[in-house]
Amino acid sequence: MESLSNTTQEKKSLFQWIRKYNKQFIGFITTILALLFISPYIYIIFTSIKPSSEAISNSPTFFPREFSIENYVSMFDQMPILSYFFNSFITAFISTVLSVFLGALAAYGLARFSSKLGNVFLLITLCIRMIPMISIAIPMYIIINSMGLIDTHAALIITYTSINVPFAIWLMMGFFNNIPKEFDEAARIDGCNIFTSFLKVILPVSLPGLATTSIFCFMLAWNDFLFALLLTSTNAKTATVGISEFLTAYNLDLGPMTAAAVSFSLPVMIFSILVQRYIVSGMTLGSVKG
């Protein structure tokens, strides 16, 4: 009896050892694959800190041989990049505030009170998400043009808000549905009306949802290229359009371009890693369940 249980135990521990080793092996391989996968981005960061002669070299290397901030300095000389960044930020910020406000308000009304008109509205909202932006771009250009708003911040704020509102409604609905109705009822008993119970009770409780929605709305506006290219020329030109202009037929400023691309995306990357939990929950909520 004893010897039998011994051998089974040995077998078991050997099996466990293989399994453990196997997992570590998978972990090792996956880590290497993951690093290979994001190496293009790392390469751009490395290139941006190379001296310009090395950044544009006939025999490029992955790692920098020399460190230099030359590309970052000449990035400022080439174009008013700071004002482009400011334009990107201000349009993304204002449109985010507007679309989250309008979206949260609508989502609350639709999540808490049943109405036929509301259901129709929700259906239209979903359909509108399917429409490709390029086709909205054509009439949007005509409308903005006839309003005399071409090349203004308002043009971009209006556009980004209208794209983001349906999205914000759907995302916020998901969060409101998870808040028990008892919260509203308790607030009403304490003397709140519908609007104040929404402002004082529901909104504070759904802060994580508001944060997630804001991040997505902000990212869409911040990363947009098409509408900025179409609707702005000088005064309201955003960073994406500015950066794209490092590459024209006559001008191939690859070094400063990498510096601008890194300055544009690295802060966002770091931020997104810090708040990843929210982003992941929003992504899966918006895509898998929505």
Add this chain to the structure above:
Amino acid sequence: MTKESKISFLFFAPAGIFMLIFLFFPVMLLIKDSFFQVDMISQDSGTFVGMSNYIESIKSDRFLGATTNTLIYVVVAVSVELLLGLFFAMLLNTGFKGHGFVRTILLSPLMIAPLVSGLIWKFMLNSQFGIVNQLLYDFNITSSRNAIQWLSDDRTALLSTIIADIWLTTPFMMLVLLAGLQGIPVTLYESAKIDGANKIKTFFYITLPSLLPVMVVAILIRTVDAARTFDIVWVLTQGGPANSSEVLSTYMYKTLTRYGEVGESSAMAVLFIILLLLLSSYFLVSMFKANKK
């Protein structure tokens, strides 16, 4: 109107009015413009031309070429993203030590702008200074440092744009599939083990069928997004050389801005919307059927 629907209306009216003016009206304008010959400069309503914008679009070789390229782009990009995403998701789902860290690494491209992805690949695929050609040369795959003119050769231009798309959005596919994998109940795997199923059988009879609904949604979202891609193609090739990488969105953009053809570009946009709606409803219906089974 009941009291409840009145309150509901008060809450969604502001968003509703905004969407009516800046989404619904534009779409109506788009449909209207597709039947007119519109002059961009004088901005009058133009002359009614019936279906001629549509007929002209469908008859033009460039439109057909752009449609074909869009289809190739969507099919190749989405299938590679699906396979790569599933591969990474399954690796991460084994739950090895440090999988959280690796997941963070893999997810980081999610927030990169399509434009930046385009720029990165424009830089890496450059035929003179690009590191891709250098690596191919170093590993003796090609005989010279500028053997492949990735972006200026009409045989590889579309492929280059697809590479940039795959790199940018595989993390999204991976994230959605990982969420799906984690939603499969462990009991299913346990009972399969008891029944003596091996790993391959478990994958085909349990993992894939359970993952199907999530997969369909992910494919749908990615198909719509890939079909309307603009930034990546615009930055990398602007649709060239010789229209070899022209997709519908870049062609529509050019028709509008370079040739000022509001009517024709609107007609193409309407056709594009109809195509996407048909495609997505096909997906949704097939998913509904699969769910019923």
